[in-house]
Amino acid sequence: MSYPRFKEQLQRNAVALISVFIAVSSLSYNSWRNEKSEYNRNQRMASFEVLLKLGELRELVYHLHYDQDTVGDDAARTGWATVFTIRDLTQVLEDPLPTAATSLHGTWDEHWDALGSDKASKTAIEAEIDTMRDITLKMLQKLD
Numbered sequence: 512m513s514y515p516r517f518k519e520q521l522q523r524n525a526v527a528l529i530s531v532f533i534a535v536s537s538l539s540y541n542s543w544r545n546e547k548s549e550y551n552r553n554q555r556m557a558s559f560e561v562l563l564k565l566g567e568l569r570e571l572v573y574h575l576h577y578d579q580d581t582v583g584d585d586a587a588r589t590g591w592a593t594v595f596t597i598r599d600l601t602q603v604l605e606d607p608l609p610t611a612a613t614s615l616h617g618t619w620d621e622h623w624d625a626l627g628s629d630k631a632s633k634t635a636i637e638a639e640i641d642t643m644r645d646i647t648l649k650m651l652q653k654l655d
Contacts, residue, residue, distance in 0.1 A: 564600065567593050568593045568640060572636050
């Protein structure tokens with residue numbers, strides 16, 4: 512009994528082998544694309560939330576500064592909650608957003624209590640908000 516040679520088996524089964532190669536390649540690409548799409552979706556959702564929270568924080572800063580309100584317990588709690596939420600949301604985002612959120616937290620900690628009376632405090636916090644906003648928008652633009 513003679514066994515078919517390897518070359519002959521390849522010729523006879525070429526279509527099947529090509530089909531298996533295409534199926535494995537397609538499955539690999541599809542899995543990679545799904546992972547990339549999920550990553551991008553998560554980055555977008557967290558970024559949009561960060562932008563919304565930055566807007567809320569900017570509104571609070573303007574309210575406290577321009578309306579000359581004193582920083583009471585309610586405004587302080589709102590500001591701190593917003594800053595903590597921003598910092599938490601950025602933990603799932605790419606660098607440098609987590610670093611920028613930590614910087615915003617430090618600036619808020621240093622300046623929040625003088626917002627009603629000190630223009631430098633408003634300017635410092637506003638600069639951090641602008642920096643984070645710019646970084647977030649650039650990150651969103653480079654997503655696939």
